[in-house]
C-alpha cells in the first residue's frame with residue numbers, strides 16, 4: 001500500500017524508509033534507519049526525480065502509481081547513479097515504457113554499466129544550464145561533480161524555487177512520518193546525524209561541495225529536496241552555514257575529540273586522566289573507544305571540534321588495529337586544519353605515537369601540539385601526570401579564552417573617586433528590542449546595549465542583558481537572537497510591552513497583530529523599527545548583574561529610513577514626565593502611556609502627544625490632595641519606590657530590573 005507525503009500541491013514525496021539496514025554503504029551504522037527520497041511532480045508532464053534502493057522498491061512502486069493517479073510517467077530525472085537511488089531504474093522503465101530519462105553524459109555511461117537493459121534510445125542528455133519546460137514548471141540543471149560521485153547533478157525548479165539537491169543536505173535517519181525539517185527539532189535532535197552523514201559520505205570532497213554551495217548561494221531557494229532526510233522550507237540558512245563549516249573544514253566549536261585504543265585499560269586510563277584534566281580547565285571533550293565505536297561517529301565529532309587527541313597502545317609493533325583504521329579513515333576524509341596531540345603506550349617498545357604522527361602528517365593543515373607524544377611503558381606513572389598536566393595546559397590555552405588580568409591595585413586614595421551616573425547618560429546608546437525563541441515560545445525585552453564591534457566578512461556585535469530578564473536566560477539557552485532597532489516614533493506602549501513586564505508572567509506577543517520572523521525563525525518587531533539583525537552567540541561573559549554576549553551577524557536588513565531612537569531621546573520625549581510631586585490637579589490620564597492632561601474637559605479631537613491615541617483611551621482623574629511621599633524614582637521605567645532613607649545597595653527595580661544606580665530621589 002502506498003505511503004506518500006505532499007511537499008506542495010503538485011509535488012509528492014514517493015520515497016520510503018528503511019529501518020532494517022544494519023550498515024549504510026556496508027560500513028556506516030544507521031541505528032535510526034535511513035530514508036530514500038524520490039519526488040513526483042504532477043505538471044502538464046509528469047516528472048519523477050530519482051528512484052530508491054531495491055530494499056524499499058515495493059513501497060516505492062506503490063507510491064509512484066498512487067501519485068500518478070492513472071497518468072503516464074513522462075520523465076525520470078536521474079541525479080545520481082549510486083544504487084541507493086538508482087537500483088530500481090530498470091524496473092521503473094519497464095513499468096513505464098513511455099518515460100524519457102533525463103540525465104548527463106556520465107550518468108548515461110553508468111546506466112549502461114549497471115543495467116543490461118538498453119535505455120540508450122530513451123535518454124535526454126543535459127548539461128550545465130540546460131532547461132526543461134514541463135508545463136507550469138521549468139527545470140534548470142546544475143552539475144555537482146563529487147557530491148558525492150563524479151556524475152552527480154542537481155535540478156532547480158525555476159517556477160517554485162525548489163532545489164533537488166541529490167545527496168547534499170541529506171541526513172541519516174528514517175523520517176518517522178514527518179517530511180519537513182521544521183516539523184522536528186532539527187538542530188537539537190538531528191544535526192549530529194546530518195553531520196555524520198555529510199562528513200562520512202561527502203566529507204573528503206570539501207572543495208567540490210564548496211563550489212556547489214557557491215552556485216546554490218546565487219539561487220533564490222524556497223525548498224530543498226535532498227535524496228535522504230528532510231525537505232527544507234524554513235531556516236535553511238542555518239543548515240547552509242553548517243555545510244560551509246564542513247566543506248571548508250572549519251571547526252564548528254573549540255573542543256576536543258579524544259579517541260583511544262586500549263587492550264587492557266592502561267591507555268584508556270591515560271586518556272581518561274587527560275579528559276579529566278581538560279575538563280578541569282573548562283575544555284569540552286568527546287571521548288571514543290575505537291574498539292567499540294563505529295568510526296563514523298569519531299569522524300563526525302572530529303569535523304565538529306577544533307582539536308583531536310589520539311591515544312593508542314602499540315600492537316604488532318605498530319598502531320592498534322582499530323586506531324590504525326580510524327586514522328586512515330580520517331586521512332582519506334581529508335580532515336584538515338586540526339590541532340593534534342598524541343599519547344602512546346608500549347610495554348616493550350612503544351612505536352604507535354611515531355606511526356600515528358606519520359599518518360596525520362600527510363593531511364594539510366595538521367598542527368601537532370607536542371614535538372613528541374606522551375609515552376608510557378605499560379601503565380601511567382607519577383611523571384605521566386605532570387606530562388598530561390602540561391598537555392592539558394597547552395590545549396586549554398588554545399581553547400579557553402584567557403581571563404582578563406586585573407589591573408594592579410593602586411594605593412587607596414584618600415577619598416573614593418566619583419563615579420557619576422549622569423556621565424554614563426552622555427553615551428549615545430540606541431534602544432532595541434531583543435527577541436529570541438525557545439521550544440516554539442517567543443521572548444523579547446528592551447535593551448540599550450547593542451553595538452557593532454567587528455566588521456569584515458564576519459560582522460560581530462555585542463549586547464548585554466540584565467540577568468534577571470527571562471529573555472537573557474533564553475538567549476543563553478539557544479544561542480540565537482534578533483535585534484530590532486527602535487525608531488524615534490516608537491510609542492511608550494512599546495517600551496511598556498517589552499520593558500515593564502516579564503516573559504515569565506506574560507506572553508509579550510499575545511496581543512500583537514504581526515508574526516514577522518527572520519530566517520532563523522525568531523520574531524522581530526516590524527513597525528517603529530528601522531533594521532533587524534539576526535545573530536548567533538559566539539561567546540558570553542558573566543558581568544555579575546548582566547550577561548555580555550558576543551555574537552556574529554548572520555542576517556541583517558533595513559526596514560525603514562526613520563531615525564534610530566537614542567536612550568537620551570527616550571527620556572526626553574517618549575517616557576512620560578514624572579507625576580506631579582504634590583497635589584494632583586483634575587485632569588485626564590492616557591491609559592496607554594500614562595500621559596496626563598490637566599483640565600476639566602478633554603477636547604474631543606485631542607491626540608496624546610506621546611502615544612498618539614485619542615480621547616477614547618483617556619480616563620478622568622479627579623483632583624486629589626495627598627501627603628507628599630518621599631522615595632526614589634527609576635530613571636528607566638518611572639517606578640516610584642517609597643523610602644524614607646537610602647535604597648539598599650542590592651535594590652532591584654521590581655518593574656524593569658534595573659539597579660539602585662538608575663534611581664534618583666523624588667517626592668510624590
Ligand code: FEO
Pocket residue numbers: 080082084085148149167227228
Ligand atoms: Fe545516497 Fe551517494 O548516495
